[in-house]
Amino acid sequence: MDFIDIFFQKRNDYQSRAGSLKLKQEYKKFSKTVHLFLESEDDFEFYRHFLNKFYSGYKYYPYAQKGKQNVIKAYKEMDWDSYSRYRILFLVDKDYDDLLNRDFIKASNFFKTKYYSIENYLVNEKILISILNRVYNIKDETLQQEALDSFKASYQIFVKHILIVTACILIYRMEEKHINLEKLKMEKMFYFNGTQIEKLKYLEPNLHQSTMQDPTLPSSKKGKFTNKKLLEYILQSTGADDELINYKKILTNLRKVNEISEPKKVVRGKFELWFFFSFIESLENTLIKDLNNEIDNFNRTVSSDMKKPKYSRKYEINHKNVFDLLSSKVETPTDVKNFLKKNKRNGYISKIRNQILKITNTIEFNLRMKY
Numbered sequence: 001m002d003f004i005d006i007f008f009q010k011r012n013d014y015q016s017r018a019g020s021l022k023l024k025q026e027y028k029k030f031s032k033t034v035h036l037f038l039e040s041e042d043d044f045e046f047y048r049h050f051l052n053k054f055y056s057g058y059k060y061y062p063y064a065q066k067g068k069q070n071v072i073k074a075y076k077e078m079d080w081d082s083y084s085r086y087r088i089l090f091l092v093d094k095d096y097d098d099l100l101n102r103d104f105i106k107a108s109n110f111f112k113t114k115y116y117s118i119e120n121y122l123v124n125e126k127i128l129i130s131i132l133n134r135v136y137n138i139k140d141e142t143l144q145q146e147a148l149d150s151f152k153a154s155y156q157i158f159v160k161h162i163l164i165v166t167a168c169i170l171i172y173r174m175e176e177k178h179i180n181l182e183k184l185k186m187e188k189m190f191y192f193n194g195t196q197i198e199k200l201k202y203l204e205p206n207l208h209q210s211t212m213q214d215p216t217l218p219s220s221k222k223g224k225f226t227n228k229k230l231l232e233y234i235l236q237s238t239g240a241d242d243e244l245i246n247y248k249k250i251l252t253n254l255r256k257v258n259e260i261s262e263p264k265k266v267v268r269g270k271f272e273l274w275f276f277f278s279f280i281e282s283l284e285n286t287l288i289k290d291l292n293n294e295i296d297n298f299n300r301t302v303s304s305d306m307k308k309p310k311y312s313r314k315y316e317i318n319h320k321n322v323f324d325l326l327s328s329k330v331e332t333p334t335d336v337k338n339f340l341k342k343n344k345r346n347g348y349i350s351k352i353r354n355q356i357l358k359i360t361n362t363i364e365f366n367l368r369m370k371y
Helices: 003-026 041-054 068-076 118-122 125-134 141-175 205-212 230-238 247-258 269-299 322-329 334-370
Strands: 033-038 059-064 088-092 110-112 190-193 196-199
Touching (some): 003 059, 003 068, 033 041, 041 059, 041 118, 041 322, 041 334, 125 141, 125 322, 141 190, 141 196, 141 230, 141 247, 190 269
Parallel strands (some): 033 059
């Protein structure tokens, strides 16, 4: 084990111990509290709105563990003789666990997402409509449907290409080898032509260089080309070992992921969020821009009291605030609902049992004292 491995192991040990120590300080046996071990602070922002529907009147104590493995470690080290399982919940992302046949903790208070990660729950048609309504004040159903049709068409194209990327990533995950996915930038692989996403077109290095230097070609046109093939870009950007990869492995993994009916189960959530934000930006540059041009033309022909306001973004939605702004707009996912509902019910049953046991013990004590 090298220095870096030792460093991260010690950091993980500290993180899980810190969460357990806080739990010991904040847990009260008969109080209305729910204690949550989560991967990050963003996770709490995501789940908090669903917790409110099932744990009204409860106080929440989140323990951000800085990673999935720390959540698992905290669960395994928990002293269950001291705590109620139904008030201490553990929530993690699925990631590629099912595809890698990794062991899964099967416990009533341990939750793993149905999709790859919590980000995937934020990308859907209803959230898009909500953004059009609330952020851009576009309430016309015809315009909303036009945006939805474009969204669905582009999403299918995006999934088709990103599953190839997923097939490559799985090679390294299966071998438990290094691949830095944070360095994988979607804008280096895709661009939007209007509201339709397209894969960057590969040009041989010499042709690419001359194309980039062509003064007659607009920047928007130059942005459609790349001098790196997809596999070359993945390997160079992520620092992955090129000796591990071959087309036979890619095709095997691609068949595997294509057998899964819901792409959200295998498409990395951060990739989907990039697509979502980029699509919304494309709407601003096309649909919303065209609408505002029409409004400008109309306003030139009428008096000031008849002028229409233009469509504009009320506030910014980005990777930093997405959980704060969008989580409350998500309908409670079925898997989350079932998990919280089951634990709340089991906790209620456990509470009644404890009360009955307490009454029974009191009666037995009084009888012994009397006779």
